[in-house]
Amino acid sequence: MIQLDRVSLEYDTPSGKVLAVDNASFSAADAEFVCLVGPSGCGKTTLLNMIAGFFAPSAGEIRVGGQPVNGQGQDRGIVFQDFAQLFPWRTALGNVAFGLEMKGVGKAERERIALEQLRLVKLEKFAGSYPHHLSGGMQQRVAIARALAYNPGVLLMDEPFAALDALTRDEMQRLLAEVWRKTRKTVVYVTHNVAEAVYLADRVIVMTPHPGRIKAEVRVHPHLRAIRSA
């Protein structure tokens, strides 16, 4: 459960104050898949980063699971667009096990769970590979497994497939829909691709730029969702 209550973010630049997000309110229910859609500069990534706790809003409040967000936390997993998000010095398995290691889970147990997560994204054969030996799509799948491995309630995704070719992107969207059906996380997914949003989401939130505002909320027709989960 995620709640944003009149969230704004203002920051100083040499040419004056910029309002990146203006008075944004929305919520995502447990196990709901919400997409934030809008053109560049509409503040969708900024909004996601505030939910992740990378920085605090200048006004308003964000709650995750009823608790006000105060910095980063293990109740939220995050996947970025950039393939370079994986730790190059760790194997796929080592990357996925990182969050469990931070939680203090023993080596054998965390490797078992990490392997299970890699199986979920169909990469168990590549557990021992270093990221630079994996394709972009495979690296993003490792990143998804890594964000899920320590079992956060919320998955935050910032255009994770935007840098992939069209065919791989389609395949990844199908895989993500499948992963979501199996794990039932609350997902906030940022994209500028409307088709992708409609394919993945229960609800699409449309934003407009300068300043970043929520323009509309569209519930995806249940009929479409039925096709997707078929």
Added chain:
Amino acid sequence: MKALLSVVIALVVYEVIARAGWFATALVPTLPMVARTLWAMLADGSMAGHAINTLYRVFAGLALAASVGLVLGFLMARYRPVESFFLPLVSALMPIPSLAWAPVFILWFGLGNVATILIVFYAASFPMVINTWTGARAVNPLWLRAAGSMGARGGAMFWKVVVPGASPFIITGLRLAFQRAWIAVVGAEMLAASAFGLGWVIFDAKEFLNADVMLASLAVIGAIGFVFERLVFGSLERTTVLRWGMVRAAKA
């Protein structure tokens, strides 16, 4: 193989000049003469003794430089006041050649290991500090954000993300530090050491017109430097940053 060819050609050119009769053989000895001297010094163990003394000074100085450089570099990257205090000092001290300190260190610490090791330390610490500081600042912010979301804080963030993330810079820093230490030790031994070390041997041989001893020692200095550069630092790179794809392999 190409590397070997260039060495062989250089040696042949030297040998032709040495045998041309333009210079006295005492000043420009032929390669077989140098080789005989080298062999004799290796056989009686004197060359090994000098080399061990020199290596001891290099690694003592390098270990000090690496410890101080790593700690200071990471602290400078992490804490702004540390950075603003030490950066001007580093900028002011770095351009001073380490050998310019030799007379000062000799006055303070006398001839011997302490002065020599300090000169090596001085030469090697700057690349360590600068590279660690730069490497820590160049760590991809995405790694820090991802690790933070997964619960990494304080010590875990430092040891499991910042240190490996900065490792390409740190390894390059170690490499540069070793090279500078190796250059500095020979000079330092000429000025500040007594009776032992490869630099001292070269300097001492001048007094007796032993050009063959000088050249034999130079060959040993070159060989040890080459071995460390290729084997030690090369394999350190192959097992870490190259394996992780954080740097590309040199074109063979």
